[in-house]
Amino acid sequence: MPIAKGTERIVSILISIVVISFISSFLISFFLAVFWQIAIFVTVVVWCIFLIWDFRSPNREIILDKNWILAPADGIIVETEESEDGFFYVIRMSPFDVHMNRSPIDGVVKDIKFQKGSHWPVYFPNYAKKNQRNTITITNEEEDIEAIVTQVSGIFARRTISYVKKGDKVKQGEIIGTIRFGSITSLKITSSKEFKLVQESSTSVRAGLTVLAEVKQ
Numbered sequence: 001m002p003i004a005k006g007t008e009r010i011v012s013i014l015i016s017i018v019v020i021s022f023i024s025s026f027l028i029s030f031f032l033a034v035f036w037q038i039a040i041f042v043t044v045v046v047w048c049i050f051l052i053w054d055f056r057s058p059n060r061e062i063i064l065d066k067n068w069i070l071a072p073a074d075g076i077i078v079e080t081e082e083s084e085d086g087f088f089y090v091i092r093m094s095p096f097d098v099h100m101n102r103s104p105i106d107g108v109v110k111d112i113k114f115q116k117g118s119h120w121p122v123y124f125p126n127y128a129k130k131n132q133r134n135t136i137t138i139t140n141e142e143e144d145i146e147a148i149v150t151q152v153s154g155i156f157a158r159r160t161i162s163y164v165k166k167g168d169k170v171k172q173g174e175i176i177g178t179i180r181f182g183s184i185t186s187l188k189i190t191s192s193k194e195f196k197l198v199q200e201s202s203t204s205v206r207a208g209l210t211v212l213a214e215v216k217q
Helices: 010-030 035-054
Strands: 068-070 075-083 088-092 100-102 108-116 132-140 145-152 160-161 174-178 184-191 195-197 211-215
Touching: 010 035, 075 145, 075 184, 088 195, 108 145, 108 174, 132 174, 145 174
Parallel strands: none
Antiparallel strands: 068 211, 075 088, 088 184, 100 174, 108 132, 132 145, 145 184, 160 174, 195 211
16 A cells, blocks of 8 residues: 655554554563453554554546646535635545645646644634645646645644645646645635536545536536
8 A cells, every 4th residue: 555755654663563562462461361462452553553544645547637627635625615716625634534635737836835823623614724734836827727725734633744846847636745634625726717616515525536626618
């Protein structure tokens, strides 16, 4: 199973913890009942497996189309908004979703802005607006589209990580970052083109696979 870039050391540590817990539980069995030996080992193993699984980065076959805007994250759409020059989506990620963020369009990374903040639960939107965030702006001058992907931290999601830097060229559906343990990803599209929104609130989406909007023909 492919894992997220930059998490190799963490995964190695978690595997080491599993090995150490096995040895420890074996030694504990000399002093305590077998029940406690099994309980401690199973608890540690389940927790470590969950954390390792959370760092997964599955390969996905992305269908490219310049007339499409792809979802930047896995999760549930909790907010949509249309304006004269574009639209806005908010996707809430659970701890069980894949936490990799993908580019909704082809383009060049125009800017990356990190903003310090708190770690309120994302289920309280008014407070979550104060949370730590990382904003990645991608522009496609040829198609006259600008995409702003904002990674927002949460009570469990302590880190918003960008894999790209200013000036990088990115492909539609390419991995551009991750939010460890879920939280919120928002997408703002600005363009002179008219778009038709394909997805509505409460819809489940997948990064790079779900089409959020398409250019009106």
